[in-house]
Amino acid sequence: MTKTVKLILVLSLIIIAIAVIPLLFINDSEFGGADGAAEEAVTAINPDYVPWFSSIIEPPGGETESLLFCLQAALGAGVFGFGFGYLVARKKFQKGA
Amino acid sequence: MMLQKRRIIFTLSLAVFLIFGSAGTASAMHIMEGYLPLNYCLIWGAVCIPFLILGVNSIRKTVENNRKALMILVMMGAYAFVLSALKIPSVTGSSSHPTGTGLGAILFGPTAMCVIGIIVLLFQAILLAHGGLTTLGANTFSMAIAGPFVAYGVYILCKRINVPKSVGIFLAASIGDLFTYCVTAFQLALAHPAEVGGFRASFVEFLGIFAVTQVPLAVIEGLLAVIVMKGLESYARPELTELRYFEGGI
Numbered sequence: 225m226t227k228t229v230k231l232i233l234v235l236s237l238i239i240i241a242i243a244v245i246p247l248l249f250i251n252d253s254e255f256g257g258a259d260g261a262a263e264e265a266v267t268a269i270n271p272d273y274v275p276w277f278s279s280i281i282e283p284p285g286g287e288t289e290s291l292l293f294c295l296q297a298a299l300g301a302g303v304f305g306f307g308f309g310y311l312v313a314r315k316k317f318q319k320g321a
Numbered sequence: 322m323m324l325q326k327r328r329i330i331f332t333l334s335l336a337v338f339l340i341f342g343s344a345g346t347a348s349a350m351h352i353m354e355g356y357l358p359l360n361y362c363l364i365w366g367a368v369c370i371p372f373l374i375l376g377v378n379s380i381r382k383t384v385e386n387n388r389k390a391l392m393i394l395v396m397m398g399a400y401a402f403v404l405s406a407l408k409i410p411s412v413t414g415s416s417s418h419p420t421g422t423g424l425g426a427i428l429f430g431p432t433a434m435c436v437i438g439i440i441v442l443l444f445q446a447i448l449l450a451h452g453g454l455t456t457l458g459a460n461t462f463s464m465a466i467a468g469p470f471v472a473y474g475v476y477i478l479c480k481r482i483n484v485p486k487s488v489g490i491f492l493a494a495s496i497g498d499l500f501t502y503c504v505t506a507f508q509l510a511l512a513h514p515a516e517v518g519g520f521r522a523s524f525v526e527f528l529g530i531f532a533v534t535q536v537p538l539a540v541i542e543g544l545l546a547v548i549v550m551k552g553l554e555s556y557a558r559p560e561l562t563e564l565r566y567f568e569g570g571i
Binding site: 228243246252253262265275278282289293301310312315 | 408540
């Protein structure tokens, strides 16, 4: 393995660890969004505040919302992967580049 | 042999995205629709406009002069798209997502990311009820202006003082990410000062919610940025040269 590959491997493992460790050690939480917590904080600070505008289209439920989030990630990953694939193949077929 | 190594680099770079891409829960992190009073919405919106104009110009310049690098710009946009869809659990028991705008800022300058950031935010505000149209200005300022500018500044600073490139990229992407959420906390505190303690008390409260949650995610974003740059350094040398990435040593 080259130095770069090793580095990428180690960094990937660290990334996964950082994401997984909270799940292992905090058991009494649903890991809701930080903005939900912020909504509560706004209400606590300023009980009279009424949100004056609500979203035009709201996904009907968690499933549709996760679909749309997946779509966002898939679109991004697709384009990113296409680009990377192009670059890799270019280097492969362009000898000496 | 070389081919195999390259393939490994490529697979690893992608695997990280796929692992996180499959984990989606219902929650969100930008300032919520309707949670900023109208005057603040307008002010933050107005602040963003000059940056957006600069951003459009910057992208136009890239299109005209660095045609080759355009694909990298598109990839940076896609990268921001992926990262801001990934809500990752954090030590506070809440989830939040990285911004993905720091990496592009390093390569294309901060203003180009304003345009990319606003596209991501519009997608989420309109389709996902995540963030909001009224708070678009404030969210654009934090994620697409403040974050990228800080990331770019940190990167340039690291370059000046001859910090190794990878360390500079890590610091730039992670500090930019963290700063985005500090700005979010600042914006909310400004609009919702506490009755006791005023702005400062609110700011501390919102920092506790957004910034503390973001710390581990900022580290993730920093590491991911290094991985992607390592991949690009191996495969996109001509483009990076055109973007003057290799200039200034190391």
